[in-house]
Structures are given as C-alpha cells and as structure tokens.
Amino acid sequence: MTLSMDKNLIEHIVREVIASLQARGSGVVEPKPCLLLVHDGSRATTEIDKIIAPLLAKWQVGIESYQAPDLVSSAEKDVRHAVLMDIDQDLLVRGAQGFTDSAPSKLLATLLRNGTPVTLVPAPSAAWILQSVDSDEGLPEPAKRYRAHIRTYKDQLITFGAKFAKLTELELQHEMGLHVNKRVLTQKDIQDSHVPTITVSRHTLITPLARDTAKDKGLTILIQEP
Template sequence: MINYATIEAIVREILRKWEPESANRPDLLVLNASADGRLDQLEKHWNLIKLPLTPTPIPENVRDAVFLDATQDLLVKGALGIADTPESQMLSTLLLRGLRITLIPSAELEWMLDVSADKAANPAYAHHLGSYKKTLEGFGVRIAPLAALAASASRERITFRGKLLTQRDIEQIKEEKIWIRKTTIVTPLARDAAREKGKSICVIDGTDEK
C-alpha cells in the first residue's frame, strides 16, 4: 500500500532544499525603479520585476504593480483616463488588465498621505487634487507610503507559489480558493484535504479543481 504521507514529506523536503526562497514571494512589477536603496524594503517580501516604461510585454500571472515617485502629472492623468506619456500609458494598461496598483507619491505629493486638505496652505487646491486621488482609489488604485506596501505583502498573498501543494499547506491556508500555477504539483492528500474543508484549488488560468 502506498503511503502518501511519507512520499509527500520526502518530496517536500527535497523541494525545500532545492527551491529558492524567492519562489514563495509574490511577484511585483516595479515602475520608476531607481538605485537609491528603497527597493530593499520590498525585496524582503516580494519578487521584484523591474519594468521599463517603454513598450514591453507585461509578464503573465503578475497581480501587483507599484509606481515609485508618482507625480502629480500621473495622479491627474490617471484619474482622467489620459494616457499621453509612457508612465500614464502604462498605468492605463495595468488598470485595464485588472492589476492591483499602488502609487508611492513623490516628495511633492507626500502631504496627501497624512495631512488633511483643510490644513493645507491652499485648502481649495488641495481639495481639488484630493478629488483626483479619490477617483483613482475608486478604480482600485492604492496611494500609500512604501512601508505600507511592504507590510501588505503577506496579507494580500492569495496565490500559492510553491512547486508542491501539500495537505499541510491546505490546512494552513485560510482562503477558500487557493490559486496555484500550472506547474504546481498537487498531492493526493492535498486534494483530499481541500475537498474535506470545502476549498477549491484553482489554476491561475481560471481552471478550477474541486
């Protein structure tokens, strides 16, 4: 009789030693990346994919993107749906693809994070810019400091990115839908555990395994 639990433990240990740590981090597209050291905060939680603003294929299966040093130009054009610069065009493209987007404000816009518009030197103009911020947030764009994005990685990780989905993983994952890559191996015990707990194992291309 095949002891699936023993086989699963052996395979899990082999993959643990062979698979790089970064494979278990969610992917994050990074726009306007620079070499100022700020990316170190993100690399601890995300697998960073630095993307140029020039026309380039967008990697499949990536669900998150961040624009560093987002300017007022990007904020206003993004809210109005104007895409006449490489940066605003990229923002429009990612929005239409349904990615979760975070804008990290430039130094000139940091006041929007924690200062009330009523306390600004020109409250009327601050409220005007704030309306564009609310419009973008209505599109699902988050405007937040870099630290908030780094902290959100573990909370927003929905897709299982390991190479082997085991019974233990099923028991530890709280979501009812567990998203995996096409190449992820699902053990028989994992399938049984998912069925018993009423969870669905879903391949990233939309195919569901009940």
C-alpha cells in the same frame, strides 16, 4: 460504481506524496512571484537597493524606469504586483481619467485594465495626498477646496483597485495577498497563511480540505489566468 473518499484521507495521501518527493530531493524550487518596481530614474542605485531589500525575501523584484523601452510589455510578463514610485499630481489626474498619452500613464492604465495589483507611491511634491483632511487646517478655503478636488482622483483610482502607500509601507502592502507557485495547495498551506487572498496557477491542484479551510477562514483562493 461511484467511489467516494474521505477528505481527510485525500489530504493525508497528498501530504505523504509531497513529503516523499521532498525526501527524494526532487530539486524543484518554487519561484518567487514577480514584483515590478518603476521609478522616475532620479534615484541612485544604492537608494533603490535599500527600498527593495525588505521585499526580496518573498518577491523576485524587477526594476525599471519610466523611460525604459518596452515598459508596458515588461509589465505584462508574469508580473503579480507593481509598485509605481514618484507619482506626481499630473499622473494622479491622468491615471484616474484613463489617459495614456505618456509612458507612466500608459503603464498605469495597462496594469489597472489587466487587474494587476498596483501600489502607488507619491512623489514628495504630492505626498500631501496621503494626509488626512485634517492636515488642511489653517489653509485658505480655496486651497482646501482645491485639495479636496484632487483627492477625488485618488479616491477614483482606489475604486479601480490601486493602493497608495509611503515607501516605508511597501513591506506591509505586499503582505496583503499571497501568490503561491505550487503544484498542490493543501490544508496546511491555508492554515499557515495569514492573508485575505491566495492566488495560484490554474495548473495548481487544490485539495478539498484546503477549499473547506479557506472557506472557514474567510480566505479567498484566486486562480491566475494565463
């Protein structure tokens, strides 16, 4: 005999169980997703603290320099998003072409190859890469063509999943997706989310109404692979 249960009833039972566990003080603390921030080592600790301050509410932030040993290994340990700062033109070009002959380019290649979301923050010398083509007005034609050529590498990295941002935009960038470390994902979790994607553990139970609501909102639920 096949038993069928109403989705609303299932949702109600799940919420009651969760509320009961919370009332008993289960002591389970949902960990924040890990964000790796890498810089060139020239920044003072006080400056780094100021940069990460807006991110600490929702992220567990790990800080490394490009000179750190085992940098690539660190990036492969539960990192849900990486922010690579101080991106110069050399790394921009090498990264787009897949070169891995330096610590920064090897790190970038590893992140892109594994599908880890990565935000690239250009160094001051390469900040022009974030400007529109209109900013090139007044430059000689050869300079315009050269800048257009370099921008193709930026565009190529974007097609590989990388995003570019200024330091002031980092807080906005990390809101683009949400990593939920919960045992159960409910309809309310979906209703309260204002992001295009939610990533959950492969061990997370997703209720039927959560799936239906996500579909109605156009929200994508991604399952994090081990």
